[in-house]
Amino acid sequence: MKHHDLEILITTRKFFACDAESTEEAVKIATTEARKHLGQDFYSLEIRDPSAGWPETVHEATNPEIT
Incomplete structure (x- = not known):
């Protein structure tokens, strides 16, 4: 029997609403909130x-600590 090390990338889609003065501010708020919930194994997100x-x-x- 062989040993296999595998990496699994999971993609989910969530909708997020917030009040902000600009798209840039809304992206910053959404990124901060997402990072709170992604945990230590956070690799990347796209907004x-x-x-x-x-x-x-x-x-x-992306999380530069995870390669």
Whole structure:
């Protein structure tokens, strides 16, 4: 029998609403809230703005400690 080390990347989609003065501020708030819930194994996230013409990516963030 062989030993296998596998990495699983899980993608979920959540909708988030907040009050902000700009898209940039809204992205910062959403990123902060997402990081609170992602845990130690957080690898990356992508924030999209449906009103900007789906699927326009507004922001991407990665955890540089996880390679």
